Amino acid sequence: MFTTRRLVTGAALLTSTLLVAAGCTTGGAGAPPELTPPNKTRITNGNGTSWNRSRHIMSADGRFLVFDSLATDLVAGVDPNGADTDVFLFDRVAGTTTRLSNSPETSERAQISSNGAYIVWEQRTQTTSKEIRYTVATGTTEELNNSQDASVANDGTVAFATGAALVPADTNNFNDVYTIDLAGVPTLHTQGNGNAREVAISGDGSTMAVYSEATNLTADVDNNGSGGDIFLIDTATDIVTRVSNSSQTNFEGPGGSSLSDDGQYLVFDGMQTDLVAAPDPNGSGFDVFLYSRSSSSTVRITSGNDISGYPVISANGNYVALVSAASNLTVGPDANAGGIDSFIWQRSNAMFTRMTNGNSLAPDFSGNNDAIAGASGISNDGRWVTFSSSATNLTAGVDNNGSRLDIFLIDRA
Numbered sequence: 001m002f003t004t005r006r007l008v009t010g011a012a013l014l015t016s017t018l019l020v021a022a023g024c025t026t027g028g029a030g031a032p033p034e035l036t037p038p039n040k041t042r043i044t045n046g047n048g049t050s051w052n053r054s055r056h057i058m059s060a061d062g063r064f065l066v067f068d069s070l071a072t073d074l075v076a077g078v079d080p081n082g083a084d085t086d087v088f089l090f091d092r093v094a095g096t097t098t099r100l101s102n103s104p105e106t107s108e109r110a111q112i113s114s115n116g117a118y119i120v121w122e123q124r125t126q127t128t129s130k131e132i133r134y135t136v137a138t139g140t141t142e143e144l145n146n147s148q149d150a151s152v153a154n155d156g157t158v159a160f161a162t163g164a165a166l167v168p169a170d171t172n173n174f175n176d177v178y179t180i181d182l183a184g185v186p187t188l189h190t191q192g193n194g195n196a197r198e199v200a201i202s203g204d205g206s207t208m209a210v211y212s213e214a215t216n217l218t219a220d221v222d223n224n225g226s227g228g229d230i231f232l233i234d235t236a237t238d239i240v241t242r243v244s245n246s247s248q249t250n251f252e253g254p255g256g257s258s259l260s261d262d263g264q265y266l267v268f269d270g271m272q273t274d275l276v277a278a279p280d281p282n283g284s285g286f287d288v289f290l291y292s293r294s295s296s297s298t299v300r301i302t303s304g305n306d307i308s309g310y311p312v313i314s315a316n317g318n319y320v321a322l323v324s325a326a327s328n329l330t331v332g333p334d335a336n337a338g339g340i341d342s343f344i345w346q347r348s349n350a351m352f353t354r355m356t357n358g359n360s361l362a363p364d365f366s367g368n369n370d371a372i373a374g375a376s377g378i379s380n381d382g383r384w385v386t387f388s389s390s391a392t393n394l395t396a397g398v399d400n401n402g403s404r405l406d407i408f409l410i411d412r413a
Contacts, residue, residue: 042395043407046071051388051405054109055258058377059116060315062384065090066110067407075099087121114203114315115154149197153205156182161196192217198256207263208233223247246272260317266291269309276300304329320345321376330354342387385410
């Protein structure tokens with residue numbers, strides 16, 4: 001079993017802040033304090049960096065967690081690709097860590113279905129890339145060739161983008177959006193005049209979100225031309241809806257997009273300042289947005305004084321986990337003064353809670369620097385939260401890899 005440790009710091013009182021006026025956030029009095037910091041556990045303490053740059057990395061019940069790692073000593077046995085990246089599965093109930101990838105190739109960007117039944121990841125060389133689908137119950141893997149940026153639904157359906165023509169009707173020579181079922185049958189869903197990438201699928205498989213540079217997926221006016229936008233796709237009808245229609249280009253954020261299980265809520269990050277009417281305090285810095293499918297409306301979740309990104313929404317749509325360098329999303333001191341911290345936003349009351357307040361500095365969303373980077377994850381009930389951090393003081397004990405990234409688990413109970 002893993003050991004849970006309580007972090008005790010001078011910043012013992014963490015508070016939340018209210019989202020007001022079409023998505024603007026302000027820190028101030030009136031937000032209820034957390035009387036004790038959450039319990040944090042270091043999941044990885046190996047000889048290399050551990051992180052995750054994908055979206056859905058935790059099952060909805062908080063039991064399973066997938067991540068990428070360069071460490072060679074997290075599990076016993078020979079590491080087939082040495083110090084290259086592998087994919088691991090952590091079982092919170094059993095307290096075990098398992099290496100899922102056993103290939104000499106690079107394996108990374110793992111994602112798990114919200115019911116914890118299926119996992120996908122990218123396996124690549126310098127010249128080839130393919131997705132691997134893993135069935136948790138049987139421990140079996142299947143190669144899905146010529147695919148990338150994959151996401152997996154609860155029934156094992158994998159959504160992805162590829163430039164390969166997997167069906168005869170695909171004739172446009174661009175990266176298009178496909179799904180492939182457990183029988184291995186591919187279905188083409190879009191065929192635009194620009195490339196698609198960063199595909200996400202809802203847990204029930206009804207909806208996909210995708211970033212695309214195509215200008216002809218919808219009938220409305222494309223305000224930024226080939227600058228790229230985020231779209232929703234109904235998998236049953238292939239009806240496409242444009243979520244972002246900014247006049248500014250380079251919309252895509254570093255963390256992609258994330259859908260609730262029923263496809264009703266979408267979170268994404270981007271630099272655009274004109275998606276909502278409210279002023280953008282950090283200018284053209286990255287922010288996190290929430291789109292409601294029922295109301296066809298977008299709200300800026302973060303309006304802090306610095307960048308925010310890598311959002312993931314819980315399967316039931318009640319919580320959003322994200323990382324931010326902003327110091328004013330919550331009231332109280334920011335111990336790392338400009339470093340990136342992990343936050344939880346609750347949709348029902350529009351309040352933030354800071355999950356970390358460690359000694360990690362140097363905000364960097366690329367994953368190439370030793371700061372908090374990559375995706376967070378959160379369970380349906382909001383109790384279990386995961387994130388990656390290079391902070392060395394979030395838990396007691398020795399940090400075996402020093403200031404390199406590790407995976408942490410928070411118990412908010």
